[in-house]
Amino acid sequence: MTMLSLTSHDVQSAAQRLRRVAVRTPLLSSSTVDELLGRSVVIKAENVQRTGSFKMRGAYNAVASLPPQARAAGVIGASSGNHAQALALAAHLFEVPATVVIPVDAPAVKVQAIKALGAAITTYDRRTGCREAIVHQLAAERGLTIVPSANSPAVIAGAGTAAWEMLQDAPDLVAILVPVGGGGLAAGSALAAAGRHPRLQVIGVEPAVADDTRQSLHFGEPVTIPTPVTIADGLGHTTPPRLTFEINRALLADVVTVEETAIADAMAYLWRHYRAAAEPSGAVAFAGLLRVVERLPDGPVGVILSGGNVDWTSYKNLLDLAMERTESHAAPLLR
Numbered sequence: 001m002t003m004l005s006l007t008s009h010d011v012q013s014a015a016q017r018l019r020r021v022a023v024r025t026p027l028l029s030s031s032t033v034d035e036l037l038g039r040s041v042v043i044k045a046e047n048v049q050r051t052g053s054f055k056m057r058g059a060y061n062a063v064a065s066l067p068p069q070a071r072a073a074g075v076i077g078a079s080s081g082n083h084a085q086a087l088a089l090a091a092h093l094f095e096v097p098a099t100v101v102i103p104v105d106a107p108a109v110k111v112q113a114i115k116a117l118g119a120a121i122t123t124y125d126r127r128t129g130c131r132e133a134i135v136h137q138l139a140a141e142r143g144l145t146i147v148p149s150a151n152s153p154a155v156i157a158g159a160g161t162a163a164w165e166m167l168q169d170a171p172d173l174v175a176i177l178v179p180v181g182g183g184g185l186a187a188g189s190a191l192a193a194a195g196r197h198p199r200l201q202v203i204g205v206e207p208a209v210a211d212d213t214r215q216s217l218h219f220g221e222p223v224t225i226p227t228p229v230t231i232a233d234g235l236g237h238t239t240p241p242r243l244t245f246e247i248n249r250a251l252l253a254d255v256v257t258v259e260e261t262a263i264a265d266a267m268a269y270l271w272r273h274y275r276a277a278a279e280p281s282g283a284v285a286f287a288g289l290l291r292v293v294e295r296l297p298d299g300p301v302g303v304i305l306s307g308g309n310v311d312w313t314s315y316k317n318l319l320d321l322a323m324e325r326t327e328s329h330a331a332p333l334l335r
Helices: 008-018 031-037 055-065 068-073 082-094 108-116 131-142 153-159 161-169 184-196 212-219 242-251 260-274 280-295 312-327
Strands: 041-045 075-078 098-103 120-124 175-179 201-207 254-258 301-305
Touching: 008 055, 008 153, 008 161, 008 184, 031 041, 031 260, 041 161, 041 260, 055 082, 055 153, 055 161, 075 082, 075 131, 082 098, 082 108, 098 108, 098 131, 108 120, 120 131, 153 161, 153 184, 153 242, 161 175, 161 184, 161 301, 175 184, 175 280, 184 201, 184 242, 201 212, 201 280, 212 242, 212 254, 254 260, 254 280, 260 280, 260 312, 280 301
Parallel strands: 041 301, 075 098, 098 120, 175 201, 175 301, 201 254
Antiparallel strands: none
């Protein structure tokens, strides 16, 4: 499927499939943040989605879209953890086998959730292993259907339903900021926006040390970066998939980057002002908002908090430092 054959109609179809399965997550607001930033900001709280992230939307839509025979044979996918959980849940709901390939250092909270859903787990070293090669080998050996974490029309369309819902609930948004890892959420959000509000800006946000999409868009073709080390473990990709790259090149208004400290600070702001627990990857888009807010068009802005799956110890350690650091600012948020 080419970029041009995937449209907002695919996002609408995915929304129908997900209507009784996915949680219609709330939009959160804070009068304090709105006053400090001089505009209305709404947060799409995908941290309270089933499996704790937006990934359930794409994984379920993909499994639901498979021919019955292929679905019954089982599915397989690779992920840093959130897509793996989502695929495990989708397979569980359809009562079919699932295998997931995850890094050996994936957060324990994600591994435990995958095991609880009954999926088989294969691990790899993200510094030396090639997860895609492992997935293709296992798929061939076991007759499984591959469900990618991003590079799939059905996954992209499903991911886009988060932005689609946001625009139904807040139709006057002038911009939406989304985290970028494999690029599926950004691509799906851009497709959703193009179908409802063509002038709305969709802006991707990456960790500065994991800016494969930003660099790729700059050079006009996918580039590969060294394996990044970032607290945003779900966004540590080395190259954007072709399909998401093409959609994002055509439809994203921009891709900006944020430093590691800014990501942790965003986690603190989200907890302090919205009482929302975000994993680092889930807080990246809010960190991006704080960086670019002054150059956005006038009007309300949406931010997708993409997930909340983080080990308590890691969350507490990051938040303790960030809460103290951000509390010390005379003008919080505007650093």
